[in-house]
Amino acid sequence: MKVLLVNPPRSPHNALRDHAPPEALRYVHTRLVGPPLGLLTMAVAVRDDAEVSFIDLKGEYDLHPDAPIPADFVRARVLEDPPDVVGVTFIASEFPYGMEIFRAVKAASPSTVTVAGGLHATLCPGDFDDPAVDILVPGDGAAAFRALVRALASGGSPDSVGGLLVRDGGRLRPTTGPILPVDPAGRDFLVPDRSYLRPWLSTYTVGGDPRPVTYLFTSLGCTSRCSFCSIWPQRGGAYLQRDVDSVIDELRTLGEYHVVRFADANTVVDVPWTNRLLDRIQTEGIHQSYVMDMRLDTAARHPELVARLARAGLKVVITGIESPRASELKRYNKALDTRAITEGLKVFQDNGILLRANYVVDPDYGPDDFAALGDFAAAHATAYAGYTVLTPMPGTGLYQEMRDSIIDFDLAKYNFFNCVTKTRMPLEKFYEETGRLWAIRAGEHVIS
Ligand code: B12
Ligand code: SF4
Structure with missing residues (x-):
């Protein structure tokens, strides 16, 4: 089982920076730098059951500003070594890039299962009702994501894992399995594995x-x-x-x-x-x-x-x-x-x-x-x-x-x-x- 996790790039829109006078310009944020802790937690959740690879597109564009656009970058990566599952983390402003990534994955490898998670997936699941999204994992999803990857690896159904939304008949519907209790800061806490970010460490x-x-x-x-x-x-x-x-x-x-x-x-x-x-x-x-x-x-x-x-x-x-x-x-x-x-x-x-x-x-x-x-x-x-x-x-x-x-x-x-x-x-x-x-x-x- 191959799982590819992708951290989307930053949104390019910053009207404050575009309009700030010169004396203020140098103080307006251009890039905030920090690890995608949620996605690094997902990597740990599934690494015993799958071969995990990671792309930090924020780090990638900081390192190589001329790298291909996100869709092309991910498409090339997927064609080179098609993953079984691609997971993307979402906040509101990175939603359009995240969806571009999913569309590129589906175009390159229709059988790859696309999984959305993170804050925006939790608060606005309706936004993900799109043919490029197969499964949505709302909330603190480490246990659910692990169970999902295990189910897919053994040819099982996502329905064995409760609390997900799964594409079925052109729409997302809730899965029917039991919901796994989760205590993400306590019993179920997983130390995010920052070693996946090593290729981009110099940008942090x-x-x-x-x-x-x-x-x-x-x-x-x-x-x-x-x-x-x-x-x-x-x-x-x-x-x-x-x-x-x-x-x-x-x-x-x-x-x-x-x-x-x-x-x-x-x-x-x-x-x-x-x-x-x-x-x-x-x-x-x-x-x-x-x-x-x-x-x-x-x-x-x-x-x-x-x-x-x-x-x-x-x-x-x-x-x-x-x-x-x-x-x-x-x-x-x-x-x-x-x-x-x-x-x-x-x-x-x-x-x-x-x-x-x-x-x-x-x-x-x-x-x-x-x-x-x-x-x-x-x-x-x-x-x-x-x-x-x-x-x-x-x-x-x-x-x-x-x-x-x-x-x-x-x-x-x-x-x-x-x-x-x-x-x-x-x-x-x-x-x-x-x-x-x-x-x-x-x-x-x-x-x-
Ligand atoms: C770390 C962080 C960042 C990092 C890393 C983000 C990244 N993905 O690369 C950096 C510094 C880069 C960043 C940047 C930005 N951030 Co920020 N960031 C945070 C912060 C402080 C912590 C998030 C975190 O790590 N939480 C802990 C992890 C474990 O939780 P989590 O990410 O939610 O993950 C859990 C679940 O969501 C789920 N999950 C997450 N991803 C996935 C993926 C899959 C596949 C699955 C199955 C599950 C899953 O499981 C995880 C484990 O339980 C939050 C504020 C906060 N205190 O929450 C803001 C926050 C997320 N950021 C926010 C924003 C707006 C931004 C910016 C766009 C702008 C800004 N002003 O900060 C910028 C980017 C733009 C720029 N110009 O740089 C907002 C988002 C609001 C929204 N509704 O979209 C927040 C909530 C802050 C706020 N004040 O509102 N951010
Ligand atoms: S609800 Fe909490 S995190 Fe949000 S702005 Fe208020 S004090 Fe800050």
Whole structure:
């Protein structure tokens, strides 16, 4: 049994970058770098039952910008050594590329079974009702994917595995077998096997430093309920935390990585858990630089913990301020106030931790709103700051709320760098103003 796993390329659409003035341009993201942890988990899930190969098309285009387009690249690979199964991981903005990949696979090898998984497959299964998709594995699919590959290898039916959607008579229908219980951060956690990324390791770098960086998740899901966010709906509101021992075991395998970025929605939720992790990092003598997501109100409440994290190697924290206005925070269901923001910023600053604050820019903003956001961001300047467009991600509450104002349904643009809804200002002007905000940050910084 041969299984090929493909990480789709980044969407090329970035209107903020296209419109940002020169002084802001260098700060607008062009490429985010990190491993596809979900797909690397799938590789581990099936590697005892199949010969697994892997293509990271993000890494491939970073390494060889002139490589053939995704469909041609995958077609050539499939013709050379036809796999029995091709799995692709999906987020919204990479959906069009993922589907191109599946179509290329089917054109080159009609008998290859195409399997879609990941966040967008979980939240929007209806989008995958396409002849190029044979099977959809929603949710944390390691056990289901393994059972599926075993069933296919033994000539069995996907129906023996419950909880999947399978193409039948021109449509996707649910499978009938028993649903396998899964505890993806606990009993069923599998350490993502980063060795599959070795061919592209040199591309896993940030900020001009040649040493590679990686991501590691200590939890899945989120305890908060922000209306614009897909992370909590992806797991139905569940928050699943790994145990400290398993995180330490994984950290110990990451010696070749210069920076470990925690991939959690929010790394500090359970303070005693974090203290236990820090105890173990200390006793094990693990020395790395860390980047994590953390709320400002958590920092304001636990300055002693922030100090400990800094001593353990925490260098950068990513945090959502979202908006300086209480009315907007209420609309986004984001529980944060100016006092917590100010106190949290000071705690990080006192501990020498660089902050990346994220703001969301409402397409309904007019000149006064941009001025107010710019003033607030300047008065609360952080080392890095991101100003992304409020985007109704499919599968979120905000999507329902903004449905009538959506004017662009091309999912390739659903990456927070493009506006897909009506704007109050002329669109070009909106992009220029949002792009301009990216220059509002404090000084020049590098992670060392
Ligand atoms: C790591 C990460 C990345 C990495 C790697 C992504 C990749 N595939 O290459 C990098 C850094 C490259 C990345 C980039 C982007 N990302 Co990102 N990323 C994440 C992050 C932090 C963690 C995801 C993760 O690893 N989770 C842990 C794994 C284990 O979970 P998982 O991927 O869901 O996989 C499980 C299941 O889904 C399933 N599964 C997954 N794939 C497959 C495949 C098959 C075949 C099967 C059977 C099952 C299966 O099983 C897995 C195991 O349980 C999330 C936020 C979060 N905290 O969740 C955002 C997130 C996924 N990213 C997001 C976005 C928008 C982006 C960007 C487009 C833009 C941006 N602003 O971040 C960029 C890409 C564009 C660019 N210009 O660079 C959004 C997606 C929203 C949406 N609805 O589409 C998220 C949710 C962040 C957010 N704030 O909303 N990202
Ligand atoms: S925006 Fe952040 S805090 Fe809010 S639900 Fe999403 S991951 Fe959680």
